[in-house]
Amino acid sequence: MPKVCPKKPRKSKREDILAAAMRVFCHYGYDATTYELIAQEAGVSKALIVKHHGTKEEIVVVCLEKFLSSFFRAMRRSTQKSGITYEKHMEWMFRHFKRNRDTWRFVLTIWLTPAHKE
Secondary structure, X not given: OOOOOOOOOHHHHHHHHHHHHHHHHHHHOOOOOXXXXXXXXXXXXXXXXXXXXXXXXXXXXXXXXXXXXXXXXXXXXXXXXXXXOHHHHHHHHHHHXXXXXXXXXXXXHHHHOOOOXX
16 A cells, blocks of 8 residues: 655644745745745645635735744843843844844835835
C-alpha cells in the first residue's frame, strides 16, 4: 500500500499562506503583490487564499500584526533580562533590524505611504 502524505492541518496552511504573503509583500511591495504571486509562493490556489484570508488588505494587516507582535514580544524578553544595559539592548535591536531588513523596509513603506482610495 503506498504511503499517503497527511494533509496539513488548517492552521498550518493558513500560517504557510501568511508566511508566503509576507515574503511576496517584502519582495514586490503592496501594490505589485497579487493573489497569484502569493498562491505561487505558498503552493496553493488563489481560491484557498481568498477563502482563508479575504482581501489583500486583510492579508497584509494580519502579516504586519504577526510580525510586529513577534518583534515586541522578543523586545520585551530582551529588556526583562536582569543586568541588560541600554547598549546591549540597542545592539539586540540593530541585529534584529539587520536580520529582518526587507520586512522592516516593507513595514516602514506601509506606515509612511499615504492611504489611497481604490
